Amino acid sequence: MTIIEPAAFEGRSPAADRPPHLTEPRLVRGMLIALALLFLGVLLVLPLIVVFTEALQKGVKVYAAAITEREALSAVRLTLAVAAIAVPLNALFGLAAAWAVTRFTFPGKNALVTLIDLPFSVSPVIAGLMIVLLYGAHGLFGPWLAERGLQIVFAFPGLVLATVFVTFPFVARELIPTMQALGTAQEEAALTLGAGGLRIFWRVTLPNVRWALLYGLVMTNARAMGEFGAVSVVSGHIRGQTNTIPLHVEILYNEYRFTAAFAVASLLALLALVTLGIRQSVERRHLRRAGGGPAGVLAGGEEGG
């Protein structure tokens, strides 16, 4: 057979078995690697170690006490509740946005794509202020809400709103390029086979983007639980009521209760590590499995036998 398999050439890792004349001199390589490791060590590994050693400095008992204290538990509960609402909402929004952007042409499409990224370019504090200005006591909808006895700012709904706003680009940003690369051929094939819109979504589109979606969700969740700025503005810092984990850490820290602060912070650090782990494995599957992401789709479509 004369088929030339593009995958055979492109699939090779660029770093592996690169002939010496194509790569940098040993010294340069060593320096680059050392620099990268130093950077990582100072900025990531060291802080992580500090967090855990500080947290466990006074023994496991104190650590356990710090994270099972009433206010700490309520902060954990609140954070979980906020994430439990924000993540599904953004999954829905991200899917809808990605679908609209990649499957339809409509006026203002480019504007929509830019707007999706807005939360990333706006400082979270501004995002929080926006919510206060809209829904706060002196805000635009403040009086209207007050009349009906609804409180948004300094209450749970405000926290959710702020978190949703800050995290909404993750899913859409992950899905849009994946769905663009996927193209519409499979969906059209399903259409000619008689399938309706819902079946096409569940059976054809979603399985094709599931890894990208999961990846987006993991990132959304990590950010939702760790968000500080926007949440800080709208929370009001009512202990045991509107304090999420990051806010609780700050309060403890300001009260010079360092061990407790680090103990609670270690929960977030653990979350980060778990997120990283999931991310890693998702990414690996994403790449390996055809249909998982853009790379997989292309490889699946082109390689011949």
Place this chain on the structure above:
Amino acid sequence: MSVEVRGLWKRFGRFAAVKGIDFAVEKGKLVGLLGPSGSGKTTVLRLLAGLEIPDAGEIRFGGRSVIGVPPQKRRIGLVFQHYALFPHMTVFENIAFGLRVQKRSDREIEARVRDLLALVGLSGLERRFPQELSGGQRQRVAFARALAPEPELLLLDEPFAALDAQVRKSLRAWLREMVRRLGITTIFVTHDQEEAVEMADELIVMNEGRLEQQGPPLEVYRRPRTPFVARFLGESIEIPRPSTLKGFEHVDPDALAIVRPEFVEVGYPHELSNLPAAETGIVQRVHFRGREWQVEVAVGGKTLAVYLPSEREVPRPGDEVRVFIRRLYVFQGEKMAVVENENALQPRHPARHQGPAADGSAEAPRGNPPPQASGPAAARR
């Protein structure tokens, strides 16, 4: 299911991809939709499938208009150029997809998928995923998947474009057999004229969104209706001022004449029977093409290509040879005429140089076409 298309238009923004096309396809026919890249073939196919909505015109399946009927209800099977198999489903599930939509029972689905797998020769591979198949195997899965819901019209967009030459050849024959056996009306798109000519009962030749000609391959090849078709199908060379050629003095000098390699005989004087009517030419280049030689000869400022069997003595570049042009296509306005050389000896004995080109790209009729009795009068002054 018969297909009828009338005055079909499709615009993308200001660009018209399909410009008022009419054609009809009889039930059970295998039709090749042929044309250069960008001529609108895929667009026509997508219009038939209901994936694009026409701006104007009528599409009828079995006499009934399908304008406004969604793709799901058109009873068509569509095979995409890159197959568009579902990568997360096994071969079995890919083929079963259309059956599950129809809510058939598991037993029925199982049986039908097995039958289809046997039909396309992939029994035993049902648990594989598409990315674990070769290109040709994927192609057949796509074919089986399209056939599963028992469509009445099969649409294939460049079904073999992504395959290498060997696989392509064998699949071509296989597909033709399959379609004949099933008796399903089939329209396939290709820009490969060899593929079209070899497979199709009928050709539809498109260019720039217009239909140039429809008919059986042999007829389209022998009697191209437009200069475009003459150029696109088979090899052809334009002859300006055809009346300067021996034997064609009666042709309007302003008409466009086209000659095919098989209309030309080339040889040393002792080899040609029509010596008095032959022009003199100089051999420019000789290429070995496997089964034959391609010889380029300059005659009166024009370079003609002819093919000689490879076992024959071949002239060398620079040699003076005799060139007898037996026949021309003459286009004048809307009219096309096949004009025979007036000085041809009657009856002509079979030309020796004829034969299929080694790459098979050039010719439709194999062997010698019978003398044409048709229409030189049309082009006479």
